[in-house]
Amino acid sequence: MPWSGSSLTSIPGEPCLEPLARALRYGLMRVLWLGLIFQYMSAAENAHRFWNRMIATSDASYLLRFDDICPTMKWSTWEPIELILREHDIKPIMAVVPDNHDPELYLERANPNFWDRVRSWQAAGWTVGLHGFQHTYVTRHPGLYSHRKASEFAGLSPFAQREKLARALAILRSEGVHSSLWAAPGHSFDRTTVLILGELGVTSISDGFTISPYTDEQGTFWIPQQLSEKQMLSSPGRKPSEPKSKGVWTFCFHPNAWTDEDIVCFRREVGRYRSLIRSVGEVHALYFGRQMDWPDRIQIAKFEVRRQLRLLGFAYSVAKTPKVADGPNVANGVIEHGVAEHGVAEMEPVRIATRQEKDQ
8 A cells, every 4th residue: 555644653664653752742841841831930930039029129238247356355244244145035247257366356364165165155046257367467568348458358469368278277177167258357358268168168268348238250159348447336426327218227336335325325225226137048048149230330339439438538647657667567557578478387477456447
């Protein structure tokens, strides 16, 4: 019987192709349907994240960051602060100095249970931030965000920075503490620091002056840090600032310098801000993957103008500072020594600093 195109089984000597064609069509349809389902799920996830972000950003959000956390910090001041945080179930950023060599932070006898405390904060959901290595300023480089020319990292060679950061993280790991967030002493670090941090697994940075967090091309998540205790704790004749209308704002506190009046004010203001205070995890869930926009760029430009003006003032003050004969140059609280270019073995603490020159 002659062959008919409507019947694949009528070709003499050929195997039946109809089941194979049916299987191919079925497989192709499954692939297409799965692709549509995954595309829908991805779109739904993005829409869900966008909706949550819209809800969360209808008001400003705040993070609390506490710097200079080390064994010899002022524990008598810290204990009531921690009690307030726990009463309000606030999960702050604790910027820990892994191997403090800063004499200004030798305030009380070293707490023998320091690392137990750090582990308890971590277990409670608090974020442990890497606050440098030894908290000593060894260069006259302002870095990306500092208002003054003094840094523990900015301006050092990649080799020196990598060694210091690796040693800092090794100390944390040896104590069972994990940190993926960088909180630089004095806001001072450079592009080299950012690249090396990413390579070492530190993928978030508490710094910068954008309105909201964003993720850069390297995949680093930047959480802006724009405010100090001066914006929350009142001083005689000055009222605390009112909450912002939008954005994510980080208060950076230095509790070692607080007075009893500051603690009372902190308790009052935390109660006022509490509904707006978030944790790093909450902020990361809402903003990770967001790209910097034009309002952020305008905010950075404004900051950079102010920073350059302050750096010019710093340079003028250095020029007026008399030189010290037969010794290291001292200006703005930084003692100038040679900095090892290929490692940190030769580096020692190289500064004397006033409280006004600290991390803000």
